[in-house]
Amino acid sequence: MWGEESPRNGRRGHEVVSSIAGGSSEVVVLDDAVIEAAARAQPGVTNINVTKSTGLHIGPKFVSVTQNVDNTEVVKDLPLPRYLWDIAKSTTKAERLSCAAALIVLVVCVLLIVYFTVIAKRTVDSVVDIAPHEWYITREMWLAPEFFNGARTQKFDPLRLVIIAHTVSPECTLFVNCAAELRNMQGYFRKTYNYDLPYNFLIGNEGRVYEGRGWNVVGAHSLSYNRCSLGIGFIGDYREGLPQYSKVNEKQLERAKMLLDLGVRVGYLHPNYHVLGAKDLVSSESPGTNLYRAIQNWTHYDHYNHYQNKNCEEILEYFQNKTSTVGSTAIKNNTVNNGQD
Incomplete structure (x- = not known):
């Protein structure tokens, strides 16, 4: 049964709901304002997660929910061996x-x-560094293959000029390594230039002296000066501008001086010999910065350029004339002194 309230009451229309159950009747009057307020009071649901449910009651409505359940095993707090085994x-x-x-x-x-x-x-x-000799290693000791060289320095003996160079090759700090390095260098020069090691002697980084061409043999280290000089090559590269370079040590310098003293004793070097770096005579960076600086401190280093711009014959003549001049002066001074007596 529906009815209306008189308009004169100043109220909005209302709805009357009548229900009959079991022979009795009940009338519920719902005001429009009440219904709107109730609707506004309901919370809004935008997202909801449902677990283990087939139906859901949201507000005045029943919502049917379809759920897909994935059965997955979660690995959590497992021992490392078990975890690795599961992965494997x-x-x-x-x-x-x-x-x-x-x-x-x-x-x-x-x-x-x-x-x-x-x-x-x-x-x-x-490793114990064992060598056949304490400091002087002959060609036979470092197993040098035979290579004939008939050119000799006899015309200019005893030699007055010693030229120091460096080999620009890998360093060696043991006898076995130095001997192998010399054989490698010799093989290179024989194959490329068809001659033996260019130096008369070489100085290893461990301080031993290695016989190259030896005494009284013309070398191939400094053009125009080979016939009248003794060439000594220090194994390594002593140019300080390089990222890695060799550093001359005291034992090398000591053994080089021992070699020169030996040369004087056996008569191959003049007692008043002079030492120069290869760069003093030819266009070269040899013997490298720190080695060149070291030999400049030697007593026999030539600070007066006696040999520059001279060939071997001119050097020989220069010192012969110098000796003659000195001898004549000494004789003259001796005569004057005798006359005064």
């Missing part, structure tokens, strides 16, 4: 083989690093 089970055979190969390569690399940084270094440090 989920991979293919090819993937497992690739991982095993990568692991083997990693282990090999680590072992090589350990070997070369620790074990090999200890092995090198523990």
Whole structure:
């Protein structure tokens, strides 16, 4: 049954709902304003997550929910071996083989690093440097192949000029390494230039003297001066401007002086010999910065350029004339002194 309230009451229309149940009746009057206020009071739902439910009652409505459930096993707080085992089970055979190969390569690399940084270094440090002679190594001692060279320096003996150079080759700090380096250099010069080592003697980085062409043999180290000079090559590269360069040590300098003293004793070097760097006579950077600086402090270093712009014959004549002049002056002074007596 529906009815209306008189307009004179100043109220809006209302709806009357009548329900009959079990022979009795009940009338509920719903005001429009009440309904609107109730609707506004309901919370708005924009997103909702539902777990384990087939139906959901939201406000005045029943909402049917369809749920898809994925049964997944969550690995959480597992021991590392179990975790790795589960991962291994989920991979293919090819993937497992690739991982095993990568692991083997990693282990090999680590072992090589350990070997070369620790074990090999200890092995090198523990090697005893044994040589056939304390400091003077002949060609036979470093196993030099025979190579005939008939040119001799006899015309200019005893030699007055010693030229110091460097080999610009790898360093060597053990006799066995230096001997091998000399054979390598000799093979290079024989193959490229068809002659033996260009130096008369070489000085190893460990301080030993190695016989190259030897005494009284013309070298091939300084053009225009080879016939009248003794060439000594220090093994290494002594140019300080390089990222890595050789540093001359006291033992090398000491042994070089011992060699020169020996040359004077056996008569191949003049007692008043002079020492020069290769760069003093020819266009070259040899013997390198720090080696050149070291030889300039030697007593026999030529600070007066006696040999520059002279060939071997001119050098010989120059010193013969100088000797004659000195001798004549000495005789003249002696005569004057005798006359005064």
